[in-house]
Each structure stands twice: as C-alpha cells, then as structure tokens.
Amino acid sequence: xxxxxxxxxxxxxxxxxxxxxxxxxxxxxxxxxxxxxxxxxxxxxxxxxxxxxxxxxxxxxxxxxxxxxxxxxxxxxxxxxxxxxxxxxxxxxxxxxxxxxxxxxxxxxxxxxxxxxxxxxxxxxxxxxxxxxxxxxxxxxxxxxxxxxxxxxxxxxxxxxxxxxxxx
Amino acid sequence: xxxxxxxxxxxxxxxxxxxxxxxxxxxxxxxxxxxxxxxxxxxxxxxxxxxxxxxxxxxxxxxxxxxxxxxxxxxxxxxxxxxxxxxxxxxxxxxxxxxxxxxxxxxxxxxxxxxxxxxxxxxxxxxxxxxxxxxxxxxxxxxxxxxxxxxxxxxxxxxxxxxxxxxx
DNA sequence: TGGGGGGATGATACAATATAACTTTGGGGC
DNA sequence: GCCCCAAAGTTATATTGTATCATCCCCCCA
Numbered sequence: 583x584x585x586x587x588x589x590x591x592x593x594x595x596x597x598x599x600x601x602x603x604x605x606x607x608x609x610x611x612x613x614x615x616x617x618x619x620x621x622x623x624x625x626x627x628x629x630x631x632x633x634x635x636x637x638x639x640x641x642x643x644x645x646x647x648x649x650x651x652x653x654x655x656x657x658x659x660x661x662x663x664x665x666x667x668x669x670x671x672x673x674x675x676x677x678x679x680x681x682x683x684x685x686x687x688x689x690x691x692x693x694x695x696x697x698x699x700x701x702x703x704x705x706x707x708x709x710x711x712x713x714x715x716x717x718x719x720x721x722x723x724x725x726x727x728x729x730x731x732x733x734x735x736x737x738x739x740x741x742x743x744x745x746x747x748x749x750x
Numbered sequence: 751x752x753x754x755x756x757x758x759x760x761x762x763x764x765x766x767x768x769x770x771x772x773x774x775x776x777x778x779x780x781x782x783x784x785x786x787x788x789x790x791x792x793x794x795x796x797x798x799x800x801x802x803x804x805x806x807x808x809x810x811x812x813x814x815x816x817x818x819x820x821x822x823x824x825x826x827x828x829x830x831x832x833x834x835x836x837x838x839x840x841x842x843x844x845x846x847x848x849x850x851x852x853x854x855x856x857x858x859x860x861x862x863x864x865x866x867x868x869x870x871x872x873x874x875x876x877x878x879x880x881x882x883x884x885x886x887x888x889x890x891x892x893x894x895x896x897x898x899x900x901x902x903x904x905x906x907x908x909x910x911x912x913x914x915x916x917x918x
Numbered sequence: 919t920g921g922g923g924g925g926a927t928g929a930t931a932c933a934a935t936a937t938a939a940c941t942t943t944g945g946g947g948c
Numbered sequence: 949g950c951c952c953c954a955a956a957g958t959t960a961t962a963t964t965g966t967a968t969c970a971t972c973c974c975c976c977c978a
Contacts, residue, residue, distance in 0.1 A: 628926070647964065660928060667965065668927080683851040684906050686935095686964060701891075703900045714898060722890040723869075723909060730882055731914030732871045738852050738908040741891060746899030796955070815935065828957060835936065836956080854935060854964095 609639045612690055616678050619695045625676060630658065634669035635690070638679050643709040644687030682711060684740045689713070699723075701739035707748035777807045780858055784846050787863045793844060798826065802837035803858070806847050811877040812855030850879065852908045857881070867891075869907035875916035 616635055620627040627635075637653045638645050647666050654661045670688055673679040678694050681687070682702060692713045693700060699720045703712045719739070727734045743749075784803055788795040795803075805821045806813050815834050822829045838856055841847040846862050849855070850870060860881045861868060867888045871880040887907070895902045911917075 626926080630927080662927095662929070663965070664929085664967090665927070683908070701894060703895060703898055705900075706903065712898060712900075714894060716890070716894040716897075719887075719890040719894045722884070722887040723907070726869060726882060726884040726887045727871060727909055727911070729884075730871055730880060731917075732873075732880075732909065733912040733917045734909055735874065735911035736909070738906060738910070739891070740851070740906040741895055741900065741902055741904070742906070743895070743903035744901040749899075749901045794955080798956075830956095830958070831936070832938090832958085833956070 605641075609636060612639050612678075612692075612694065615694050616676075619676065619678070623676070625672075630654070630661075630665065631669045631672055633657065634666065635673055635678055638670075638673070638688050639690040642689075642711060644682040644685050644689045644704075644711050646685075646687045650688070680713070682740060683738050684742065699737050702741065703745065704740060704742045705745035705748055706742055707744055710745055710747075712745070773809075777804060780807050780846075780860075780862065783862050784844075787846070788844065791844070793840075798822070798829075798833065799837045799840055801825065802834065803841055803846060806838075806841070806856050807858040810857075810879060812850040812853050812857045812872075812879050814853075814855045818856070848881070850908060851906050852910065867905050870909065871913065872908060872910045873913035873916055874910055875912055878913055878915075880913070 613632065613636060616632070617627055633654060634650055637650050640653075647663070647670060650670070651661055651663060651666045654666060658665075670679065670681075674681060674688075676694075678691055680689050680691050680700065680702070682689055682704065685704070689702070689711055691700075693715060698715045700713045700715050701719060703714060705711070720737075723737055723739070724734060781800065781804060784800070785795055801822060802818055805818050808821075815831070815838060818838070819829055819831060819834045822834060826833075838847065838849075842849060842856075844862075846859055848857050848859050848868065848870070850857055850872065853872070857870070857879055859868075861883060866883045868881045868883050869887060871882060873879070888905075891905055891907070892902060
C-alpha cells in the first residue's frame with residue numbers, strides 16, 4: 583500500500599526518468615523543513631501533526647484522509663476522523679501539504695515555505711503525482727481571470743493522464 | 751434556492767456587468783442543443799436525463815448531486831442517489847455538464863458540442879461560476895505537461911475568488 | 919499558587935457525497 | 949412470442965467530511 587525507500591521514481595519538475603529517488607531522505611527533508619517553518623511561525627507541529635505529515639509523505643501518491651487515519655491508528659489508538667481532518671487542515675493552512683481536489687486526497691508539498699502556486703500531474707496508472715511550478719502557466723491563469731474581471735484567491739490545476747514512465 | 755428568469759447576472763467570458771440575462775432562454779437553448787446532440791450521436795436523452803440537465807441548468811451556480819435529487823424527487827418519486835448519479839455520469843460523458851471538483855458539484859456546459867477544454871471561475875461570494883475557454887491557457891497547460899513528459903487526458907482548472915460583481 | 923484562557927485533542931454523533939449489486943421494465947429486432 | 953439490451957428501480961453500503969461538546973494541558977499572571 584505504501585511506498586518505501588527502495589522504490590525508484592522521478593523526483594522533480596521536468597526531470598523524469600533519472601536516478602533513483604531516496605524517499606527516506608525526501609521525507610526527512612520535508613519533516614525538517616516543516617519543523618523549521620513552524621518554529622519560525624510560532625505554530626505547533628505537534629506529534630499528531632508531524633505523524634500525519636509523515637504519513638502523507640510516505641509516497642508521492644495522494645493519500646486519502648481515511649487511509650491516513652488507518653495508519654495513524656496504529657500508533658495512536660485514540661485517532662478519529664476529526665483528529666485527522668484537523669491535522670490535515672493545519673498542514674494545508676501552513677502550506678505543508680496540498681489537497682488534490684479531483685481525488686479527495688492529500689499530497690506532501692515539495693515547495694513548503696516558498697511562495698508558489700503549483701499544478702499537479704496525476705498519473706492514472708501508477709498514481710504518482712508530481713507537483714510542478716510553472717510561472718508561465720500561473721501567469722496565464724491570472725491573465726485569464728483578469729480578462730473576466732475576476733479576483734483570484736485560490737487556483738486548482740490538476741492534470742490527469744500518464745506519466746512518462748507509464749506511457750513510455 | 752434556485753435562480754429564476756428575472757435574476758440578472760453576467761452571461762459570458764470577459765463580459766461582466768452587461769445587460770440582464772434571460773435565463774429561461776439560456777436553459778431552453780441548452781436543452782435544445784442537448785437534444786440535437788444526442789439525436790446526432792444516437793444516444794438517449796431520456797426524460798430523467800433531460801430533467802436532471804434542466805435542474806443543473808437552473809442557475810449558473812454548481813449544484814450538488816443531492817440538491818438535484820431533491821428537485822428531481824418532486825416530479826419523480828422513485829428517484830434515488832443512483833438515479834441521479836447515472837444521469838450526471840451520462841451528461842458528463844456527453845459533454846453536457848461539467849463536474850466542479852473543488853465543490854463536488856455540477857454545472858451546465860456552455861460549450862456543449864464544441865470541442866473545448868474549459869476553465870472555471872468560481873465566486874465564493876455569490877457562487878456564480880463562469881466557464882471560460884482560453885486557448886492560451888490551455889496551451890500553457892499542454893506545454894507544462896509536455897515538459898514533464900506527461901500525457902494529458904483530463905484537465906481540471908478551477909479558480910476561486912470574487913467575480914467582478916461581488917468584488918466591485 | 920491557583921485560577922483563567924486558549925490551543926489542542928478526545929469523544930460521540932451525524933451529514934454529505936458516492937457506489938455496488940442485483941432486479942425489473944420496456945422497446946426493438948427477429 | 950421471445951430475446952436482447954439499455955435504462956431505471958431497489959436496497960444496502962462505502963467513502964468523505966463536520967458539528968458539538970468535553971477534557972486536557974500549558975502558560976500567564978494577579
């Protein structure tokens with residue numbers, strides 16, 4: 583169900599099919615960054631929140647809230663849906679994870695702490711979802727909204743299809 | 751709950767705050783187009799499907815499936831969730847409505863029968879959701895996907911914020 | 919030092935969205 | 949008449965997400 587360290591997959595925008603991906607390091611980096619950011623912002627990355635962040639980061643596939651709950655329950659018997667949704671809400675508010683709307687699922691944010699708008703490439707075959715940051719695309723969104731006299735607050739861009747690995 | 755004929759709101763991409771919108775005519779056009787398209791394609795726009803299409807078209811706000819169910823039940827006592835979801839699935843497959851993923855709700859398609867990829871501007875204040883078709887934006891999406899060696903099958907672009915009317 | 923406030927979590931219940939699986943209906947072709 | 953098939957009926961359940969109130973715990977500070 584969950585990907586572990588040895589599974590090789592691509593790691594960054596526009597750089598598919600390169601060297602294997604050390605996912606443990608990937609998680610560790612994300613957690614360390616999250617700790618630093620929460621420290622900076624004087625918000626609490628509590629044990630539950632950190633655990634949920636870790637669970638979401640265990641793969642590069644979006645994870646459902648109840649899947650998070652299952653995992654969390656193993657170490658935290660008292661966990662219930664609100665436990666998970668509160669943690670997810672916190673992590674989203676702090677920009678540490680994203681919600682993938684078309685899947686009702688959650689994904690670790692690869693750009694935590696950096697101002698950005700991201701887009702997602704969701705492979706329907708392997709489930710791997712890549713976060714990309716494309717300023718041109720983002721500008722095109724802003725321009726389109728502006729033409730319609732629309733004030734943008736939130737952007738959802740999710741592209742579903744086949745990743746290079748699965749199509750190739 | 752539902753908007754009726756006299757409610758004026760803007761009607762097309764990039765043309766906010768113009769003359770009142772005759773929504774009855776808007777619905778009628780959509781239904782007529784749907785009939786013609788289904789005829790052409792030899793698929794059945796059954797009474798239930800047409801009624802659901804009409805319900806979705808009653809406003810320019812996305813409508814939830816259970817809201818559709820409530821309305822449908824008034825004239826169709828046997829209606830149940832599968833009744834509605836089947837009709838919605840059919841209408842989506844035929845390109846007559848769209849699902850707004852970030853709201854889990856459904857919206858009439860203003861470009862039925864024309865090949866297009868659309869984007870949505872969702873006003874958080876009044877709920878009105880405008881479908882726009884912006885080829886530049888669409889190209890930017892394709893270009894971004896291509897750079898990541900990703901084969902696009904479906905695109906979800908939803909921008910939430912304030913429409914001109916509500917921001918102004 | 920103990921009382922109050924607030925953020926986080928516990929706990930229970932439920933709401934909202936969506937699908938599975940099997941049955942029945944009805945119209946068209948043979 | 950009989951079969952076939954798409955559509956709709958029917959029942960049950962799965963999945964996703966919230967509301968609400970209680971409790972805990974830490975920090976502040978009078």
